[in-house]
Amino acid sequence: MKVSLLSSTPDPVRLIADAARITHGKTQSHQSDRYYLDLLYQIGHFSVFEHVSFTFFIEDISRACSHQLVRFRVGVSFTQRSQRYTNEENFTYTIPPTIQKNEAANSLFLQKMTDLQQSYIDLIRMGIPKEDARFLLPNAANTSLFMTMNYRELIHAMELRLCMKSQWEIRHLFWRIRSLIQHTYPELALYLYPKCFHEGFCREKKPCKLLPVFLKKKINR
Amino acid sequence: MKVSLLSSTPDPVRLIADAARITHGKTQSHQSDRYYLDLLYQIGHFSVFEHVSFTFFIEDISRACSHQLVRFRVGVSFTQRSQRYTNEENFTYTIPPTIQKNEAANSLFLQKMTDLQQSYIDLIRMGIPKEDARFLLPNAANTSLFMTMNYRELIHAMELRLCMKSQWEIRHLFWRIRSLIQHTYPELALYLYPKCFHEGFCREKKPCKLLPVFLKKKINR
Amino acid sequence: MKVSLLSSTPDPVRLIADAARITHGKTQSHQSDRYYLDLLYQIGHFSVFEHVSFTFFIEDISRACSHQLVRFRVGVSFTQRSQRYTNEENFTYTIPPTIQKNEAANSLFLQKMTDLQQSYIDLIRMGIPKEDARFLLPNAANTSLFMTMNYRELIHAMELRLCMKSQWEIRHLFWRIRSLIQHTYPELALYLYPKCFHEGFCREKKPCKLLPVFLKKKINR
Amino acid sequence: MKVSLLSSTPDPVRLIADAARITHGKTQSHQSDRYYLDLLYQIGHFSVFEHVSFTFFIEDISRACSHQLVRFRVGVSFTQRSQRYTNEENFTYTIPPTIQKNEAANSLFLQKMTDLQQSYIDLIRMGIPKEDARFLLPNAANTSLFMTMNYRELIHAMELRLCMKSQWEIRHLFWRIRSLIQHTYPELALYLYPKCFHEGFCREKKPCKLLPVFLKKKINR
Numbered sequence: 001m002k003v004s005l006l007s008s009t010p011d012p013v014r015l016i017a018d019a020a021r022i023t024h025g026k027t028q029s030h031q032s033d034r035y036y037l038d039l040l041y042q043i044g045h046f047s048v049f050e051h052v053s054f055t056f057f058i059e060d061i062s063r064a065c066s067h068q069l070v071r072f073r074v075g076v077s078f079t080q081r082s083q084r085y086t087n088e089e090n091f092t093y094t095i096p097p098t099i100q101k102n103e104a105a106n107s108l109f110l111q112k113m114t115d116l117q118q119s120y121i122d123l124i125r126m127g128i129p130k131e132d133a134r135f136l137l138p139n140a141a142n143t144s145l146f147m148t149m150n151y152r153e154l155i156h157a158m159e160l161r162l163c164m165k166s167q168w169e170i171r172h173l174f175w176r177i178r179s180l181i182q183h184t185y186p187e188l189a190l191y192l193y194p195k196c197f198h199e200g201f202c203r204e205k206k207p208c209k210l211l212p213v214f215l216k217k218k219i220n221r
Numbered sequence: 222m223k224v225s226l227l228s229s230t231p232d233p234v235r236l237i238a239d240a241a242r243i244t245h246g247k248t249q250s251h252q253s254d255r256y257y258l259d260l261l262y263q264i265g266h267f268s269v270f271e272h273v274s275f276t277f278f279i280e281d282i283s284r285a286c287s288h289q290l291v292r293f294r295v296g297v298s299f300t301q302r303s304q305r306y307t308n309e310e311n312f313t314y315t316i317p318p319t320i321q322k323n324e325a326a327n328s329l330f331l332q333k334m335t336d337l338q339q340s341y342i343d344l345i346r347m348g349i350p351k352e353d354a355r356f357l358l359p360n361a362a363n364t365s366l367f368m369t370m371n372y373r374e375l376i377h378a379m380e381l382r383l384c385m386k387s388q389w390e391i392r393h394l395f396w397r398i399r400s401l402i403q404h405t406y407p408e409l410a411l412y413l414y415p416k417c418f419h420e421g422f423c424r425e426k427k428p429c430k431l432l433p434v435f436l437k438k439k440i441n442r
Numbered sequence: 443m444k445v446s447l448l449s450s451t452p453d454p455v456r457l458i459a460d461a462a463r464i465t466h467g468k469t470q471s472h473q474s475d476r477y478y479l480d481l482l483y484q485i486g487h488f489s490v491f492e493h494v495s496f497t498f499f500i501e502d503i504s505r506a507c508s509h510q511l512v513r514f515r516v517g518v519s520f521t522q523r524s525q526r527y528t529n530e531e532n533f534t535y536t537i538p539p540t541i542q543k544n545e546a547a548n549s550l551f552l553q554k555m556t557d558l559q560q561s562y563i564d565l566i567r568m569g570i571p572k573e574d575a576r577f578l579l580p581n582a583a584n585t586s587l588f589m590t591m592n593y594r595e596l597i598h599a600m601e602l603r604l605c606m607k608s609q610w611e612i613r614h615l616f617w618r619i620r621s622l623i624q625h626t627y628p629e630l631a632l633y634l635y636p637k638c639f640h641e642g643f644c645r646e647k648k649p650c651k652l653l654p655v656f657l658k659k660k661i662n663r
Numbered sequence: 664m665k666v667s668l669l670s671s672t673p674d675p676v677r678l679i680a681d682a683a684r685i686t687h688g689k690t691q692s693h694q695s696d697r698y699y700l701d702l703l704y705q706i707g708h709f710s711v712f713e714h715v716s717f718t719f720f721i722e723d724i725s726r727a728c729s730h731q732l733v734r735f736r737v738g739v740s741f742t743q744r745s746q747r748y749t750n751e752e753n754f755t756y757t758i759p760p761t762i763q764k765n766e767a768a769n770s771l772f773l774q775k776m777t778d779l780q781q782s783y784i785d786l787i788r789m790g791i792p793k794e795d796a797r798f799l800l801p802n803a804a805n806t807s808l809f810m811t812m813n814y815r816e817l818i819h820a821m822e823l824r825l826c827m828k829s830q831w832e833i834r835h836l837f838w839r840i841r842s843l844i845q846h847t848y849p850e851l852a853l854y855l856y857p858k859c860f861h862e863g864f865c866r867e868k869k870p871c872k873l874l875p876v877f878l879k880k881k882i883n884r
Contacts, residue, residue: 007678007714015670015718019742019809022720025749044637044645050740051670051811053716055678057685064304064356067284073294074516077713077813079682083285083360084388086688096353105347112340112357119333126326131388132317135285135361136333139304146682148714150740167305167352195486199641203486228457228493236449236497240521240588243499246528265858265866271519272449272497272590276457278464295737298492298592300461307467367461369493371519416707420862424707506746506798509726515736525727525802526830538795547789554782554799561775568768573830574759577727578775581746582798609747609794 001094001169002059003176005184012052012151013037013187019048034187041191049152050075052188056147056177062094064139065169075153080145084131089121093140094169113140151188154181159195164208222315222390223280224397226405233273233372234258234408240269255408262412270373271296273409277368277398283315285360286390296374301366305352310342314361315390334361372409375402380416385429443536443611444501445618447626454494454593455479455629461490476629483633491594492517494630498589498619504536506581507611517595522587526573531563535582536611555582593630596623601637606650664757664832665722666839668847675715675814676700676850682711697850704854712815713738715851719810719840725757727802728832738816743808747794752784756803757832776803814851817844822858827871 009015017033020040040048061069063083070078093113099105116136123133149157154177160166161174182189196202197214230236238254241261261269282290284304291299314334320326337357344354370378375398381387382395403410417423418435451457459475462482482490503511505525512520535555541547558578565575591599596619602608603616624631638644639656672678680696683703703711724732726746733741756776762768779801786796812820817840823829824837845852859865860877 006681007672007674009670009716009718010673011670018669022742022807022809023745023748025744025807042645047740048742051718051742051809053672053811055672055714062356063288063360067288067291070288071291071299077710078292079685079711079714081688082686085686094356096349096356098349098353099344099356102347102349105344105349108340108343108347109357112337115336116333116359119329122329123320123326126323126329128317128319128323128326132319135283135315135317135320135359136330137360138337138356139284139358139360140356144685144688146685146714148716203484227460228451228453230449230495230497231452232449239448243521243586243588244524244527246523246586263866268519269521272521272588274451274495274590276451276493298489300464300490300493302467303465306465365464365467367464367493369495424705504798505730505802509730509733512730513733513741520734536798538791538798540791540795541786541798544789544791547786547791550782550785550789551799554779557778558775558801561771564771565762565768568765568771570759570761570765570768574761577725577757577759577762577801577803578772579802580779580798581726581800581802 001061001172001176003173003180004057005054005180006057006146007055008184009052009054012185015051016040016048016151019051020045023048037187037191046152046155049155050150052151053148054151054154054181056149056180057144058147058173059144060092060094060142061144061173062140062169063137063143065094065167065173066143066145067139068167068170069145069147069173072149072153072157075150076157077148078145081143083134083137083141083143087124087130088134088137088141089117089124091117091120091137092142093138094142095140097168109140113138155191158192159198162192162194163196163204164194164210165204165206222282222393222397224394224401225278226275226401227278227367228276229405230273230275233406236272237261237269237372240272241266244269258408258412267373267376270376271371273372274369275372275375275402277370277401278365279368279394280365281313281315281363282365282394283361283390284358284364286315286388286394287364287366288360289388289391290366290368290394293370293374293378296371297378298369299366302364304355304358304362304364308345308351309355309358309362310338310345312338312341312358313363314359315363316361318389330361334359376412379413380419383413383415384417384425385415385431386425386427443503443614443618445615445622446499447496447622448499448588449497450626451494451496454627457493458482458490458593461493462487465490479629479633488594488597491597492592494593495590496593496596496623498591498622499586500589500615501586502534502536502584503586503615504582504611505579505585507536507609507615508585508587509581510609510612511587511589511615514591514595514599517592518599519590520587523585525576525579525583525585529566529572530576530579530583531559531566533559533562533579534584535580536584537582539610551582555580597633600634601640604634604636605638605646606636606652607646607648664724664835664839666836666843667720668717668843669720669809670718671847672715672717675848678714679703679711679814682714683708686711700850700854709815709818712818713813715814716811717814717817717844719812719843720807721810721836722807723755723757723805724807724836725803725832726800726806728757728830728836729806729808730802731830731833732808732810732836735812735816735820738813739820740811741808744806746797746800746804746806750787750793751797751800751804752780752787754780754783754800755805756801757805758803760831772803776801818854821855822861825855825857826859826867827857827873828867828869 013033017036020036196211234254238257241257455475459478462478676696680699683699859874
């Protein structure tokens with residue numbers, strides 16, 4: 001998995017603050033941009049966050065992960081590499097950590113991947129079109145995509161997918177995305193946390209024990 | 222593939238016509254419900270069609286197909302069987318027609334499916350969780366889902382997916398859906414056609430030759 | 443203001459439960475439909491609620507209210523009476539309670555409404571088209587609309603608009619809508635409350651004191 | 664009315680072309696960025712256009728216009744000046760051209776605006792809250808808002824609102840927006856036209872006669 005931030009709305013904190021100012025008919029105020037960011041979050045005026053978007057290039061996640069990812073529907077756009085049009089003879093794949101750590105499982109898994117690659121090549125040689133030969137490809141096969149998500153949806157997606165109970169690959173993906181935001185716009189990363197961090201409690205039956213760690217960060221920010 | 226119409230907005234043509242009447246401040250008129258349906262379509266006032274929805278139970282389509290299907294985002298809702306939580310030891314699968322017709326390819330394909338079923342069982346026995354063992358499962362593996370789509374989005378989806386150049390499995394799916402609508406609400410099926418039918422010309426480089434057939438139906442309706 | 447429930451998805455609780463069952467690959471289970479409704483709410487699996495929709499006929503709310511109402515964008519559709527096409531000579535209007543209770547203000551307000559009605563008629567007689575004469579009409583002028591909203595968005599809208607700090611007219615509207623749901627599908631009304639009811643605390647600077655009342659109901663349900 | 668382009672996705676044509684390249688698994692190609700822009704438009708692969716967004720500051724449009732504008736729901740975000748929180752004693756307003764050109768009507772209109780301003784002030788002095796005094800304000804009263812719209816929705820909105828049969832104020836607004844795009848990203852303006860321009864024919868009962876002018880431009884581009 002590789003994630004890069006291709007593009008983002010210039011000067012995002014300023015833009016959000018200016019939009020907030022306009023609700024009261026002002027184009028400037030003595031309050032800082034950062035003040036408005038926090039105020040909007042506290043009072044739940046999330047729609048203002050929609051003016052800011054980020055475009056990520058996400059490479060080499062499994063199709064299992066991408067199938068789940070594209071379920072986000074609002075405030076988000078995807079353009080994905082198509083298995084119908086690309087030759088997947090040399091497809092790369094993602095190995096789940098539980099399999100990597102299990103020698104027998106890992107050996108079986110690698111063997112099957114090699115096997116499927118050969119079978120895919122065989123089907124193509126037998127005259128089967130790419131869009132049909134791909135029916136053989138495993139969920140593990142990697143894909144790449146462009147994802148543009150606005151900041152409101154990003155806050156929402158992080159609430160769900162940073163949770164330790166979330167599926168591991170999509171969780172890794174959103175932690176990567178969070179790192180990129182943290183690096184580029186640290187002020188915006190302050191609102192990107194799992195749901196428990198914002199609510200102050202965990203809704204899961206078997207909590208992960210990380211909530212106190214998160215909350216400590218919250219106090220220190 | 223099996224598709225059934227589980228639920229739909231009661232008396233849909235009446236509801237659409239009544240909504241159209243309200244734009245002019247009326248609750249009744251001497252024009253028929255059918256008249257408004259046609260008028261709205263002709264003038265492109267599609268938002269009125271959103272008041273009517275259909276819920277389908279779609280069984281045994283491939284994950285290749287479902288990945289494409291869930292890309293519809295507006296006016297549509299999906300609830301899908303999860304490979305994370307269900308045991309897929311006896312997964313069924315979809316065989317593309319091009320493979321079925323090719324004896325060598327078909328034989329190879331069936332052998333690989335059996336092989337993957339056994340390997341999935343092996344991974345589970347090795348202690349790999351279901352959500353990770355599924356990385357081995359092929360795009361051909363079947364899934365099932367509930368899909369609720371409003372009539373506006375249905376018109377739009379049909380324009381794209383009934384086209385003969387569309388991927389065969391999703392095309393079959395939407396023809397099945399169209400049959401169900403045709404059977405239950407024939408008046409609503411009158412607007413469910415590929416884009417060419419509505420536009421009167423084909424945008425594809427290599428047209429499919431069915432347009433004259435569609436247009437003849439149009440004249441006779 | 444008058445609100446009626448024109449149409450709704452038949453057998454909504456059953457449909458939601460059946461959709462929930464399918465996520466685990468089942469078409470039936472020993473758990474009750476009501477059990478799934480509650481489970482989905484608790485674990486936050488809200489997308490399943492989108493399969494159920496309601497269509498309301500909302501009559502005689504102010505344009506001030508409708509302008510705010512149509513800001514809901516997801517899982518909702520509106521068809522509104524147009525001031526461009528209808529003759530508004532006899533427009534009715536909504537008087538805010540604070541004005542009704544203030545004799546001088548009420549008298550001034552009524553006088554201005556009569557005045558604007560006459561001026562609107564004058565403009566029409568001078569040959570001004572309806573779509574331009576309406577520029578004179580006040581925010582108080584009533585409108586009517588069809589609104590179809592799915593159950594997920596309804597839960598969300600109620601969280602925001604049932605709050606005592608919400609604007610009074612849209613709050614009245616959503617309490618009316620809640621009464622209709624309560625009457626028709628009491629099980630579905632159980633999740634229609636202001637945000638504080640679900641969160642257990644109030645986010646407003648000056649709380650309304652109704653939270654304890656809500657919470658008592660929660661315990662008794 | 665005043666419209667300014669506050670912010671936009673940097674290097675938009677490049678971003679769209681790169682997203683198009685990724686569907687075939689490429690990160691570069693010998694085809695120009697401009698080539699992909701045109702290809703995507705021709706084959707109707709509009710979702711790729713969603714990666715690019717524009718934020719406009721729209722000042723002094725009537726509330727009649729803003730009520731219609733905020734009906735756009737997909738790929739668009741609004742933050743509007745609230746009449747609930749701002750003092751509107753000195754509200755400005757928009758006069759429809761048909762009224763401006765008619766001396767008697769214009770005189771009546773101006774008098775009513777002055778009258779309503781005074782009555783609004785009176786209500787405030789009588790202790791009526793701003794959010795209720797605004798019920799007196801006319802549709803003509805001006806508002807301001809931030810609007811962020813992605814390029815796909817912009818193409819769609821232009822198809823509807825640049826049409827000469829569209830309401831005049833929102834049509835003026837979108838022509839202003841188009842001018843800003845034309846000035847900043849002329850390549851993107853090439854796809855911003857009324858629907859007739861793209862379809863080659865007019866759907867209106869009484870056509871406006873501008874289609875030949877549009878089509879001539881099309882040939883020359």
